[in-house]
Amino acid sequence: MIEIHAADDNPAEAFRALRVLLDAVGACIFTKDLQGRYTYVNAPMLALIGGPAEAVLGSVADRYVDPDGAARIRADDVRVLQNGEDIEREEVNVLAASGERRVFWTVKRPMRDAQGGIIGLCGVSTDITERKAIAAQLEDQRQLLQAVLNHIDAYVYMKDESRRYRYVNEKVAREWGVSAAQVIGKRDVEVMPLEQAEGFWRMDQQVFETNAPQMAEESFVGPDGAITYHWSVKVPVNYEGSRTLIGLSTDITELVQLRERLRQQAITDGLTGLFNRRHFNEIAEKELARARRHQHATTLLMLDIDHFKSINDRFGHPMGDAVLQRVAQVLQAQLRREDTPARVGGEEFAVLLPRTDREAACVLAERIRAALSQDRGVLPEGLGLTASLGLAVSEGGHTKLEQLYAEADALLYQAKQTGRDRVCCRAAS
Ligand SMILES: Nc1nc2c(ncn2[C@@H]2O[C@H](COP(=O)(O)OP(=O)(O)OP(=O)(O)O)[C@@H](O)[C@H]2O)c(=O)[nH]1
Numbered sequence: 001m002i003e004i005h006a007a008d009d010n011p012a013e014a015f016r017a018l019r020v021l022l023d024a025v026g027a028c029i030f031t032k033d034l035q036g037r038y039t040y041v042n043a044p045m046l047a048l049i050g051g052p053a054e055a056v057l058g059s060v061a062d063r064y065v066d067p068d069g070a071a072r073i074r075a076d077d078v079r080v081l082q083n084g085e086d087i088e089r090e091e092v093n094v095l096a097a098s099g100e101r102r103v104f105w106t107v108k109r110p111m112r113d114a115q116g117g118i119i120g121l122c123g124v125s126t127d128i129t130e131r132k133a134i135a136a137q138l139e140d141q142r143q144l145l146q147a148v149l150n151h152i153d154a155y156v157y158m159k160d161e162s163r164r165y166r167y168v169n170e171k172v173a174r175e176w177g178v179s180a181a182q183v184i185g186k187r188d189v190e191v192m193p194l195e196q197a198e199g200f201w202r203m204d205q206q207v208f209e210t211n212a213p214q215m216a217e218e219s220f221v222g223p224d225g226a227i228t229y230h231w232s233v234k235v236p237v238n239y240e241g242s243r244t245l246i247g248l249s250t251d252i253t254e255l256v257q258l259r260e261r262l263r264q265q266a267i268t269d270g271l272t273g274l275f276n277r278r279h280f281n282e283i284a285e286k287e288l289a290r291a292r293r294h295q296h297a298t299t300l301l302m303l304d305i306d307h308f309k310s311i312n313d314r315f316g317h318p319m320g321d322a323v324l325q326r327v328a329q330v331l332q333a334q335l336r337r338e339d340t341p342a343r344v345g346g347e348e349f350a351v352l353l354p355r356t357d358r359e360a361a362c363v364l365a366e367r368i369r370a371a372l373s374q375d376r377g378v379l380p381e382g383l384g385l386t387a388s389l390g391l392a393v394s395e396g397g398h399t400k401l402e403q404l405y406a407e408a409d410a411l412l413y414q415a416k417q418t419g420r421d422r423v424c425c426r427a428a429s
Contacts, residue, residue, distance in 0.1 A: 028104075028125040031111065036060050036077040039120060048127075050097030069093035080108045080121045091125070103129045155230065155249040160242045161208055163187045163201060177223040196221060207234045207245045217256075218249065229256040269343040271321055272328035277350075280342035284352050284401050287340075291354065291397025298394045299353040299361035300401075302408040303331070303368065306386045306420040308347040311379070319378070320347075323385060326378045334368045350408075358393045358425060365389045365423040373421055388415035389423040 019042075022029050028045035032038055037058050046053060049064035062070040072091065079085045087108045094101050104125040110118045149156050150170040158166040165183050173180040176192065188197040200218065207214050213235045220228050230249035237244050267279035275283070284300070291298040305311075305327060312320040324347065331341050331349060340352040351368075353361050373386045390411025392404040399407075411424040418424070 026126075028127070029123070030125075031120055031122045032077060032081075033120045034081055034118070036074060036081070045125075048095065048097075048102075050095075064096050066094035066096070076106075076108060077121060080110050081118055084110045084118055086110075090128075101129075102127055103132045153250070155247070155251075157247045157249075158237075158239065158244050159188070159204060159247065160239070160244045162242075163189065163197075163204070165191070166239060166244060175220065175222060175228070193221075203232060203234060204245060204247075207236050208243055211236050217252070228253045272325055272343050274328050274332075274349070275340065275342040277342060277344040280340065280344060280350055280352070281401065283340050284404075287352055287354050288394060288397045288399075288401060291394060293397075295396045296355045297357040298397055299356045299358070299391055300394070300404040300408050301351040301353060301361060301365055301368075301389060301391045302344075302405075302412045303327075303349040303351070303387050303389045304412055304416070305347040306388055306416075311385075315380075322378045326375065327372065327385070327387065330371050330375050330377070331368060334364065334371055356393075357395075358391075361391050361393060362423060362425040365391055365425070369421065369423050386421035388412055388420050390415055391423070391425055 023043035025042075026044065028048055029040075029042040030038055030045050031040040037060055038056055039058075041049075041053065041056050046056060049056065060070075061073045065073065069091070073093075076087050076089075080087055087106070089106060091104045091106045092101065093104065105128050106123060106125040108121050108123040111120045111122050113119050152169070153171075155172045155175065156167070156169040157172050158168075160166055164185065164187050166185075168180050168183045170180060173183060176183065178191065183191050188200060192200075203214055203216050203218060213233065215231070215233045218230045218232045220230060222228060229252050231252045232247060232249040234245045234247040237246055267275055269276045287298055290296070305323065308320065308323070311323055324343070327349065328341070328343065331351065335341060335351065338354050339356075342350050342352075344350045353364065356364070369387060369389055373384060375385060379385055390408045390413070392399070392407035392411065394404055407426070411426065415422045415424040
């Protein structure tokens with residue numbers, strides 16, 4: 001603790017107090033005459049350059065620092081002493097006393113007499129070696145972190161509760177077609193279309209509401225309209241006093257596309273592109289449940305190509321395949337958007353007709369039969385393609401799917417038995 005009690009009426013005491021103060025400020029303080037010789041150095045300065053005050057006073061800096069440092073000091077002194085300049089700058093000196101390389105922030109100003117003539121200079125040198133080392137270390141770490149964040153194959157960002165981006169890495173900026181500087185500090189709605197911003201915000205909001213990490217799939221529509229899919233992990237953090245999240249999203253577009261391809265493969269018949277039996281049954285069950293809620297009639301139509309085996313036998317399997325594809329096309333051309341056709345067996349097709357009663361279904365079935373028998377698409381000239389159809393109706397969605405299959409199959413069998421190329425419908429009860 002420094003105690004200074006200076007009194008105006010006691011100059012000696014005031015001078016002593018001033019020396020105590022100058023010795024305690026934690027910086028090197030000095031004055032020099034017009035030749036650059038020290039006329040005053042405080043205790044920290046003496047400790048730094050080594051040597052008793054008597055030896056230092058009257059000497060020049062050359063004795064205490066390396067030749068390069070001394071030359072710089074001399075040049076600065078000349079600018080202050082001759083030109084009256086104020087100098088503030090960083091100095092790097094190797095101290096002769098210890099051999100240490102130290103960095104100083106030095107301020108030098110001219111001292112003037114009552115007439116304004118320069119009589120010397122005064123200076124303050126603050127040793128900033130450690131501070132500089134820490135700053136350099138921090139800068140190294142910042143650059144390293146920056147390099148990692150910008151080269152990592154992930155979108156990294158920070159966003160606060162007011163939807164403002166506090167950070168985005170270069171990958172984010174590239175994907176959005178802007179620079180990181182254009183995004184940082186802006187709200188999401190300012191840098192992307194509203195719908196997209198709202199899409200991201202849904203998950204962000206959950207992070208802030210639960211104050212817990214969240215993980216989910218997100219999609220992004222790029223400036224070129226291409227959709228990319230991300231797996232996003234968002235973690236809440238307190239950053240500079242505001243609730244913020246750190247987000248890390250990885251591009252899973254290829255995975256999502258593969259998943260979609262596999263899903264398509266799992267639900268469709270590879271040859272005709274129609275749904276397969278398993279997926280058709282799922283759709284049919286849902287439709288029957290909906291029909292029960294709304295008291296609609298739903299019809300199941302079964303179609304089997306006549307004498308298909310003989311097509312295979314006469315013209316070969318590839319021709320048989322082409323016929324199956326053709327039947328699928330003809331079938332689709334006759335249906336409404338809400339109808340669902342499927343290939344449920346080798347040469348057997350099913351169609352689900354929502355909100356369709358027996359009468360309308362019979363008319364449609366007949367239209368399909370006629371379209372097929374008139375089609376000249378695949379088989380050689382003069383050869384016709386026919387099919388037999390049976391249908392069953394679930395009034396108000398109350399008949400189970402198995403029952404519908406059984407009934408439609410029985411009527412299909414009846415159509416085959418009674419000559420083929422026909423539709424069998426049970427008369428309305
Ligand atoms: N080309 C081809 N043939 C298939 C496919 N799946 C099943 N088949 C054939 O379809 C034929 C079905 O023959 P059947 O069940 O005897 O019936 P059909 O010859 O159509 O006789 P009806 O139904 O009684 O008029 C068999 O020869 C199967 O090998 C397929 O994906 N491609």
